[in-house]
Amino acid sequence: DDFPRGTLGHREVAAFEVSEHIGWRIVPPTILRDGPLGPGMVQWWIDVAEDVDVLELILTRDARLRQMALFDAIVNNADRKGGHVLPTGDGHLHGCDHGVCFAVEPKLRTVLWGWRGDPLTDDEMGCLGHVRRGLDGALGERLGQLLTEDEIVATADRVDRLITRGRMPLPDPYRPAIPWPPF
Helix, strand or coil, X not given: CCCCCCCHHHHHHHHHHHHHHHCCCCCCCEEEEEECCEEEXXXXXXXXXXXXXXXXXXXXXXXXXXXXXXHHHHHCCCCECHHHEEECCCCCEEECCCCCCCCCCCCCCECCCCCCCCECCHHXXXXXXXXXXXXXXXXXXXXXXXXXXXXHHHHHHHHHHHHHHCECCCCCCCCCCCCCCCC
């Protein structure tokens, strides 16, 4: 198993917490709940815009996707498939299926590599600084209820590396860069 059993719901909520802290609203509202089969997470249903061709969209360099790509780098998303990009009628893009994020070891796998190695903008650098400060404060406290200390430290380390390099991440040449199946 890539991720410990029973932790996926917590990772989904942790991704929502990071998304909310940034303010990009990538992850729909997500909460933990007890259900008939035990604890799990519940996420707000997103009505997708049926007139948007997601396959065509993910092949563009749309700024909304760039935000999602940076978010994925922060949370170490191991599974950003094309079908996990949810366009809405008002033009917003949500992302779903964040249960395999926050691994300690690098696992970034995504279909959103259109900005690989590109310099980060001033706004993106500011966002990363905001996340990094949050990890030492209220965001870190919230994540501490959902993730292990090692996972939070690894998240802070990823953010520090992004800030130091000042560039969007590059695919790891020694592991798959795109999830399977990609859509």
